[in-house]
Amino acid sequence: MAPPDNDVLFSRSLHYSYGTTPALAGVSLGVGEGEVLAVDGPRGSGKTTLLRCLSGQLKPEQGEVWFNSGAVHTLSAARRERLRLTRFGWIDTRPELVPELRAWENAALPLLLAGESHRRARKAAGEWLDRLDAGDLMKARPRSLTPAQAQRVAIARALVHEPAVVFADEPTAALHTMEGAQVLRTLIAACRSHGVTTVVASHLHQAVDLADRVVTLVDGRVRGTAVRTPRPTAEDSCSLSV
Numbered sequence: 001m002a003p004p005d006n007d008v009l010f011s012r013s014l015h016y017s018y019g020t021t022p023a024l025a026g027v028s029l030g031v032g033e034g035e036v037l038a039v040d041g042p043r044g045s046g047k048t049t050l051l052r053c054l055s056g057q058l059k060p061e062q063g064e065v066w067f068n069s070g071a072v073h074t075l076s077a078a079r080r081e082r083l084r085l086t087r088f089g090w091i092d093t094r095p096e097l098v099p100e101l102r103a104w105e106n107a108a109l110p111l112l113l114a115g116e117s118h119r120r121a122r123k124a125a126g127e128w129l130d131r132l133d134a135g136d137l138m139k140a141r142p143r144s145l146t147p148a149q150a151q152r153v154a155i156a157r158a159l160v161h162e163p164a165v166v167f168a169d170e171p172t173a174a175l176h177t178m179e180g181a182q183v184l185r186t187l188i189a190a191c192r193s194h195g196v197t198t199v200v201a202s203h204l205h206q207a208v209d210l211a212d213r214v215v216t217l218v219d220g221r222v223r224g225t226a227v228r229t230p231r232p233t234a235e236d237s238c239s240l241s242v
């Protein structure tokens, strides 16, 4: 059965286990266009596994994932990889930048991999680094960046190819609390102002205040959903003109 038309991303009854350890035990949810969804829950509740299934990194053992009314769960690994490269952005807990590349080259990777010219990829990466308050880091190597600066470069990399959906898996868990809060605000403001649908996992409740809706997972199941009204604006998230 096809998913509701108004959801960009939709899952139905997702199940996933690592060997005998169940991680998802029937998760169904939808994410609307431009919505910022926070996935909350204690450690081990299945947040990372859910984001990996929704983004096509993992194939669910049972259940369905739909993106823009197209089935993701039935795609081959190569087609899912292509989808991730072109339509999705991923921000991990740790930025995992390529140490040999400069910040702008790291940020430009999705465009360079897609065959974009060096000049255009550099321009787009520079614009994103500027918006994320990291424009002065263009030529820096990852080893010279603070964790928060490196995460800003990783956020630019997730947004540079204008994805439809950005997934962020505990993007501030490795940062100092204050820096983490700033980085999260910048990320969500950037996604909002560019209309990017966003799914953020967080067990620290940091994302909850900035999201439109919060889904709480416990033991691989949805335990609750809270909708924030009125919907937060980009200005609520960040004072930068992202």
Ligand SMILES: Nc1ncnc2c1ncn2[C@@H]1O[C@H](COP(=O)(O)OP(=O)(O)OP(=O)(O)O)[C@@H](O)[C@H]1O
Binding pocket: 018, 021, 022, 023, 041, 042, 043, 044, 045, 046, 047, 048, 049, 050, 203
């Ligand atoms: N590679 C793995 N091998 C075995 N078990 C795993 C693996 N990854 C996750 N798990 C288990 O699956 C369950 C869900 O893990 P998951 O990482 O999805 O939860 P999480 O909510 O993201 O946790 P955290 O907040 O600690 O990142 C947990 O019981 C976890 O121990």
